[in-house]
Amino acid sequence: MSTETSNSESTDPSALLEFRQVNTHYGAVHILKDVDLAIYPGELVCLLGGNASGKTTTLKTLLGMVTPTSGDVVLDGEVVNNQPTSYRVANGVTMVPENRRLFKRLTVKENLMLGAYLRNDRDGINEDIEYVYDLFPRVKERLSQKAGTLSGGEQQMVAIGRALMSRPKVLLMDEPSMGLAPALVQQNFELIEKINNEGMAIFMVEQNANMALSIADRGWVLLTGRVILDDTAEALRANEDLQKAYLGGGSGE
């Protein structure tokens, strides 16, 4: 037995975003139980789990919408437990919400600009908006259109673009394949992979385990608030239990 505390065990100075023994409660209900996570620069990691396993709570805790009852959330080496969402967004975490949730009555441009709400560097914002245009040329064509009138695929692009506008270090994605037609799901994962290849660290929560693991570097599996598996994507795909539970009885490769 080592004498080290659990805290220092998982401490890693190179991690962008870290959970150290995080517990959260909604009232008396214990949601996350001693969760340890770490996301490193340039990584694409995914968090798998069924319904009510605490995936969304994990994201909310990372973003500061839920405060942990014990344990630490560490952003870039700094404990940010008591910092509000705005602080965390300003310091490099952004979320692409489930179902995209654009501001439907606002134009695409306004949506993108709201992503950069906390920034004041006009040049930087312009630079980033050009970057988003480069990434998604179709978004540029739709700038003055109301976001609600876009097709599903375009909305996903705007949602990701909006998140990128805050110049994040880590992009959190809540169920990116939720509510998309099968053809779009594939396209969507290609998008995520593309952004990751540009060097962006991505933390993705997903029910579509097969798809997610096919592009991820690492993955965690959450079961009723506890991390039960933590491995490389490769290994997780080979894991038989997981195959049975999530991947449709090992019918794959």
Added chain:
Amino acid sequence: MTTLPSTLLLDWKRIFKWGPICAAALLFVSLVGMPIKLDPKSIISPLLSLGYVSLFWLPLIFGYIASSRVVLEGVETSKPGLSDLLTGVLTGAIGGAGLTLLMLGIENFDIRDPLINWSPQLLEVLAFGARDLNSAVWIGIGGALGLVGAALNVIPESLRRVVSYGSFTVLAVAIFEPALDDMSEGFRLEWLIELIFQKRGGLKLWPAIILASLIGLISVISKGKVKKAVAQYREQEGSQKKQTSYVLFGIVAVLGIVLPIFMGTYVNSLLANVGIFLLLALGLNIVVGLAGILDLGYVAFFAVGAYTTAVFTSELSPFFAPGMTWALSLVFVVILAALTGLIIGAPVIRMRGDYLAIVTLGFGEIIRLLFLSDFLKPYFGGAQGILGIPGIDLGFVYISGTDTRGIFYLVLFFCALAVYVSWRLQASRLGRSWMAIREDEQVAEAMGINTVNSKLMAFVVGAVLASFAGAIMAARVGSVFPNSFMILISIVILVVVIVGGMGSIPGVFVGAFVLIGILGGPKQPGLLQEFGSLKLLVYGMLLVYMMLQRPEGLVPSARRTQELHQEEFLQDSWLKGTDAEDEEQPVEGEEAQI
């Protein structure tokens, strides 16, 4: 036997649907007492009074509705003709029959106990003053009006324009008679007023006809030009649009400054009323229209503004009477209104939607009850209120409460300030955060917007604007009473904002002028002072109609129109095949779930 020609086949279903509805509407209007109450207001003297207009327009409208058809593109519809006219006639006649039955009923039964307008007086109005008029006449009148309504569908469009513009002008001129009368003195145009109006009120017959044909003619000549000009203005971009806006703004400003000089007491005080409500509505528009916070207790801030002014300026304030000038007290008004905004806002702001609306409703009443309470009577005078509030001393000029022109200028100044503030805020960072919160509060929070602070700011800005209105009102009336701040005021302001168009500054203007200027505020008479207590009914009907037919308001902000009519918009583009690009799947739904 010969069958009827196909053009004479009547759509009986429509007739028996709209006819009885028309009859019911006529009965309702009669029993509510509109014909009696509005009879003194003459439109064309001595032929037509507003009371009869309130009856006549119904068969006309229903005749029009019953005979109009749904035109589908690509589907052959038979030409409008005789059968449509007959449909109109029958619909109107069924409606008129309702009134015939009513007259017979009044003659033979007495149920005046629940229905106070079931009276000989109503009978007299319905009989056009004649004693032994056959009640069946109304069937004929209804039929004739239905015919006119149906004819509007049949006649060519240009003629329809002439008729509708002409009659609306006559109606409008007659409604505006008191205002025109009042203004004529300033412009030295009394002779013109004498020429077209009767002494006892109402247009003279010939001037009415000439006026109607003149406007009808102009409407044909200017057809489409106004629309084009507006469209042109909308399409302008950047500096050009700015320029046009400045010119328009300049014209409005000059008019606002110059016109009151020519206006008499009546119009000035009417406009001051409109202005006070406009100021309130502009404030509420920020809260409801921009930030999406449904505040039903907005009158609280109006009350705080008025009471603060009363306490700080009146010598008769019971507890603390520094007797400041109005201008100086305004500083405290702003501070206290902002504080009240924070105090009420802080607990309320974390709630959403319906809950928030109900809690604000409660706070609105709490503030009034506090001023009314015995507990605070030593400070605010309880039900007796605070009297002896002096006029407005701005340092360089003194405006007494009865100086309607001065008050109007003051109101104008504060309205301009409110417009400027709303306009600047709309484009600001704060304004953007409000829009985001209104759209999706959770996502706004995830974008790093401090939603609590943003919403509190909306509350505070709205509170300060309302307190200005309160301060002016207090000085104008010279006294404040708790019961001047009933919940009804909150509702009326909200109706002004909704009818005008939420989030649209021009919309709020139109809403305030139409509702407060023409119908009148909760206690303030408007141009149609004959409406009296009926105006709340009209408010309600207007609100229901607007929600059903034009939820975006009279002058909508471009954003709302598109959202509310998006389905129609999408259907249209689908029909016209212009939207071929979007082949992808619709967004909603969860097809991809595994």
